[in-house]
Amino acid sequence: MAVKALAKGVPMSPRKVAEVAALVRGRSVEDALVILSHVPRRAATPVRKVIESAKANADHNHGLKPASLQITEISVTAGPRMKRYRPLARGQAQPFQRKSSHIRVVVDGEARQSKKVTAKKAEKEA
Secondary structure, eight states, X not given: OOEEEEEEEESSOHHHHHHHHHHHTTSBHHHHHHHHHHOOSTTHHHHHHHHHHHHHIIIIITOBOGGGOEEEEEEEEEOOOEEXXXXXXXXXEEEEEEOOXXXXXXXXXXXXXXXXXXXXXXXXXX
């Protein structure tokens, strides 16, 4: 079962974030976290956080084994842009845009075995 996590409005250029995301595409979650902890780019931090969030969602909400998780999809898209102005000589102003990005991670893995209900627990519930 595919589990996803999103980070919206990350204040970095989508191109810069996509370069870091390409390093971990298709790898296991554990490998990806090790790789991202050693990447000296600022964009590695939000990508690592989204992968950790997807791992927690898979473990806590969907009952998947954390050791078996694989990154099936990781995509970076452009978010909203803020229009700003930079001062120039002779009282001029030059427009520029502060870019942001959305990061989407989809992980998939092996389901954890559910715990069997014992006779004592069934009696307590009844």
